[in-house]
Amino acid sequence: MRNYLNIIVAYSIMMLLIILVGIFQSWSIALTIFNYCMISAVMTLGANIQWGYAGLINFGIMGYTALGGLAVVLVSVAPVPEAWSVGGVNMMTCLGIIIIMILSTRYILKNIQKSKKRNYLIAGIIIVGLILIKIIAGPAIEEIEAVDPAKTGFLGGLGLPVLFSWIVGGLFAAGLALIVGKVALGLRADYLAIATLLIAEIVVSIIKHEDWLARGVKNVIGLKRPAPYEIDLQTSPWFINLVEKFHSAKLDLANSLSERQDILNQLVIDASSVYVKLCFAGMFLVVVIILLIITQKALYSPWGRMMRAIRDNEEAASAMGKNVVKQHLFIFILGSAIVGIAGAMMVTNDGLFTPGSYRPMRYTFVIWVMVIVGGTGNNFGAILGGFVVWFLWVEAAPIALFFINLFTAHLPETNEIKVHLINSAPYFRFLLVGIGLLLIMRFRPQGIIPEKVIKQ
Amino acid sequence: MDLINAVIVLLNYTIIPALTYGSQLALGAIFVTLIYGILRFANFATGDMMSFGTMFAVLLTYYFQSIGISFGFLPTALLTIPFAIFMMILYMLLIDQTVFKYYRIKKSPPVQLAMVSVGVMFVTQAVIRIIIGPTDRRFLDGEKFILKATEFKEVTGLAEGLTIKSTQMITIVVTIIVVAIMFWFLNKTKTGTSMRAYSDNEDLALLSGIDPKKVVLITWIIAGILATIGGILYGLDKSYRPFVYFNNMLPIFAAAIVGGIGNPYGAFFGGYVIAFAEIFLTYAYKRFLVYILPESLEPNSLMQLLSTDYKFAISFSILVIVLIFRPSGIFEGKRI
Numbered sequence: 001m002r003n004y005l006n007i008i009v010a011y012s013i014m015m016l017l018i019i020l021v022g023i024f025q026s027w028s029i030a031l032t033i034f035n036y037c038m039i040s041a042v043m044t045l046g047a048n049i050q051w052g053y054a055g056l057i058n059f060g061i062m063g064y065t066a067l068g069g070l071a072v073v074l075v076s077v078a079p080v081p082e083a084w085s086v087g088g089v090n091m092m093t094c095l096g097i098i099i100i101m102i103l104s105t106r107y108i109l110k111n112i113q114k115s116k117k118r119n120y121l122i123a124g125i126i127i128v129g130l131i132l133i134k135i136i137a138g139p140a141i142e143e144i145e146a147v148d149p150a151k152t153g154f155l156g157g158l159g160l161p162v163l164f165s166w167i168v169g170g171l172f173a174a175g176l177a178l179i180v181g182k183v184a185l186g187l188r189a190d191y192l193a194i195a196t197l198l199i200a201e202i203v204v205s206i207i208k209h210e211d212w213l214a215r216g217v218k219n220v221i222g223l224k225r226p227a228p229y230e231i232d233l234q235t236s237p238w239f240i241n242l243v244e245k246f247h248s249a250k251l252d253l254a255n256s257l258s259e260r261q262d263i264l265n266q267l268v269i270d271a272s273s274v275y276v277k278l279c280f281a282g283m284f285l286v287v288v289i290i291l292l293i294i295t296q297k298a299l300y301s302p303w304g305r306m307m308r309a310i311r312d313n314e315e316a317a318s319a320m321g322k323n324v325v326k327q328h329l330f331i332f333i334l335g336s337a338i339v340g341i342a343g344a345m346m347v348t349n350d351g352l353f354t355p356g357s358y359r360p361m362r363y364t365f366v367i368w369v370m371v372i373v374g375g376t377g378n379n380f381g382a383i384l385g386g387f388v389v390w391f392l393w394v395e396a397a398p399i400a401l402f403f404i405n406l407f408t409a410h411l412p413e414t415n416e417i418k419v420h421l422i423n424s425a426p427y428f429r430f431l432l433v434g435i436g437l438l439l440i441m442r443f444r445p446q447g448i449i450p451e452k453v454i455k456q
Numbered sequence: 457m458d459l460i461n462a463v464i465v466l467l468n469y470t471i472i473p474a475l476t477y478g479s480q481l482a483l484g485a486i487f488v489t490l491i492y493g494i495l496r497f498a499n500f501a502t503g504d505m506m507s508f509g510t511m512f513a514v515l516l517t518y519y520f521q522s523i524g525i526s527f528g529f530l531p532t533a534l535l536t537i538p539f540a541i542f543m544m545i546l547y548m549l550l551i552d553q554t555v556f557k558y559y560r561i562k563k564s565p566p567v568q569l570a571m572v573s574v575g576v577m578f579v580t581q582a583v584i585r586i587i588i589g590p591t592d593r594r595f596l597d598g599e600k601f602i603l604k605a606t607e608f609k610e611v612t613g614l615a616e617g618l619t620i621k622s623t624q625m626i627t628i629v630v631t632i633i634v635v636a637i638m639f640w641f642l643n644k645t646k647t648g649t650s651m652r653a654y655s656d657n658e659d660l661a662l663l664s665g666i667d668p669k670k671v672v673l674i675t676w677i678i679a680g681i682l683a684t685i686g687g688i689l690y691g692l693d694k695s696y697r698p699f700v701y702f703n704n705m706l707p708i709f710a711a712a713i714v715g716g717i718g719n720p721y722g723a724f725f726g727g728y729v730i731a732f733a734e735i736f737l738t739y740a741y742k743r744f745l746v747y748i749l750p751e752s753l754e755p756n757s758l759m760q761l762l763s764t765d766y767k768f769a770i771s772f773s774i775l776v777i778v779l780i781f782r783p784s785g786i787f788e789g790k791r792i
Contacts, residue, residue, distance in 0.1 A: 445568075
């Protein structure tokens with residue numbers, strides 16, 4: 001019990017902070033923060049597996065998150081039959097060409113000795129393939145994007161239930177991680193960081209500019225939801241009855257019937273949004289708990305010990321007969337898949353897919369701050385990091401405003417410095433997160449909840 | 457005649473812009489490479505440090521304009537360079553003393569220093585946005601063009617015009633001067649030699665009596681000069697916007713690694729490799745081909761290899777290819 005005391009205290013403080021937001025701002029805001037905290041926690045769990053267990057630095061979190069989001073669109077949106085009929089065949093042919101290209105390259109790599117001839121063959125395959133794709137896909141893409149461009153203009157998805165996309169998001173991310181891992185994992189730590197960051201940028205720029213795939217920067221809105229819609233709730237009698245029961249004391253204070261009705265309407269509207277967010281919170285909580293149990297079990301299994309051995313001394317582990325390259329690739333895929341799931345969860349929560357919003361600041365560096373602040377190598381720490389940093393990220397502006405007002409209280413309202421500072425309150429989040437990271441790195445490099453090594 | 461026209465088209469739309477953009481990248485890449493070679497970490501605050509220096513140039517330009525100081529037909533921003541560099545170096549030394557020094561003395565692994573530089577990136581970004589805000593700012597004044605398309609057409613009688621913006625000329629000239637002085641300093645002076653020695657082998661350099669504090673100090677000073685000038689040139693040519701500067705960090709990293717990180721010559725060259733690749737692969741060659749091909753072969757499409765949306769993706773792909781086939785860069789990396 002004593003071992004877990006600091007964890008319990010840290011989590012209680014965090015919960016208290018969110019409850020305080022609920023009391024002082026509103027429950028809807030508190031739940032939004034809580035949901036995002038949980039999504040962040042899943043991302044940090046993924047990054048923590050890579051960095052904390054294996055010491056692999058992955059600055060490409062943004063790319064995997066975006067792929068997870070793409071999965072939601074491709075799985076849950078209804079297919080667009082017109083687009084399929086004008087361009088479907090061509091696009092499928094291109095997919096076939098890509099598969100043939102990959103297979104033939106693999107075949108050549110396996111069966112022909114390393115030589116100039118092999119390099120020319122591979123280069124030839126790639127160039128011919130790209131030209132073919134350009135010729136076949138070019139007109140098809142134009143036709144697909146011309147199908148009702150204001151609403152669709154893309155191939156659409158499969159029309160399956162949205163929850164299914166969380167798994168698909170994980171698979172997409174795992175697939176990308178397999179490619180990236182094969183290419184980049186041999187690099188030194190800081191090169192790996194830069195390479196993954198840039199590959200993630202390439203992925204996002206493809207998603208942004210290939211409109212036939214997911215409408216690009218035109219965004220996909222109104223995605224399916226695994227939770228009820230607010231509008232439906234507000235008209236269903238059982239929900240109104242529930243709200244009535246819940247707030248009966250407050251409603252009894254009303255003077256007249258019409259006033260009572262007004263209050264009830266307002267309460268139903270508020271409650272419906274809270275209810276939807278609670279549904280999401282429940283689902284996310286299930287995901288976080290499942291992942292936490294799995295990762296915890298893995299960490300203290302022989303496999304987890306092996307990973308830490310590889311992290312702490314690669315040469316020694318390799319001398320003991322562990323396949324370092326293979327294990328690195330495996331853990332890289334595993335961690336990225338979890339990040340992909342988080343990406344899908346986030347888009348499901350938002351109900352819209354906006355490729356333009358994927359920026360390295362928010363989706364790579366902030367996640368890394370979470371991992372470092374929370375505690376590398378400790379899953380409870382990683383989750384806590386997600387909560388703490390996301391909370392700071394969201395609440396930094398109100399906190400900054402409070403302090404600005406406090407320190408400039410003696411200045412008149414029209415004072416230029418005061419106005420300027422109040423206008424720049426949103427940017428204090430960068431300052432807060434940056435200073436937080438620097439302080440933690442300096443004075444508690446192992447994070448809030450440090451890694452626990454169980455002695456056998 | 458058609459051939460000359462074709463050459464002018466290429467010059468106008470690809471070569472001159474690529475030289476300009478390449479110079480801006482090259483300055484940034486040398487900055488990255490110096491920090492990597494001597495202080496031994498990948499500095500993720502690169503873009504924001506460049507932005508920080510440029511911010512002072514923008515503010516001072518506004519101030520100079522308000523009190524009526526101008527630089528004739530040249531942009532006022534050029535006058536502000538010394539002041540901006542001074543502020544930039546002060547800021548860098550402050551950051552070094554408060555943040556980086558601790559890890560350097562502790563001999564932390566490079567990854568930890570890179571993570572610390574992420575923290576510096578956040579703080580710098582916050583400071584910039586709090587001081588100047590995130591909006592787009594233009595601070596170019598003075599003569600806009602050295603050579604206008606219409607004038608060129610009149611003088612030469614060609615169908616195609618050649619435009620040279622003054623910022624393009626300034627960028628290329630200033631870059632050549634700065635880089636020449638820097639290479640002279642690194643190769644010919646005693647301090648420069650000691651820096652190269654420190655970069656090659658720290659222990660040996662310390663043994664032979666090189667003062668590490670001095671080396672670090674000089675490195676930050678040169679870095680400050682390069683970052684500020686690179687940032688100002690980019691801002692003059694395009695415009696000043698903090699977010700764009702942060703994004704520019706990525707092609708700059710690509711340039712530094714493609715050239716061979718730790719090697720300033722490589723970084724200088726890498727900047728141009730990235731810039732030329734980006735522009736040559738996204739340029740629509742139709743107009744060029746119309747001039748050199750016989751009429752029967754004239755293309756119908758734009759003859760563009762990749763849409764300009766993929767500009768950044770190209771430089772990153774080059775980087776990935778280089779990393780796979782020649783991880784030490786085109787020039788051998790890790791040498792100053």
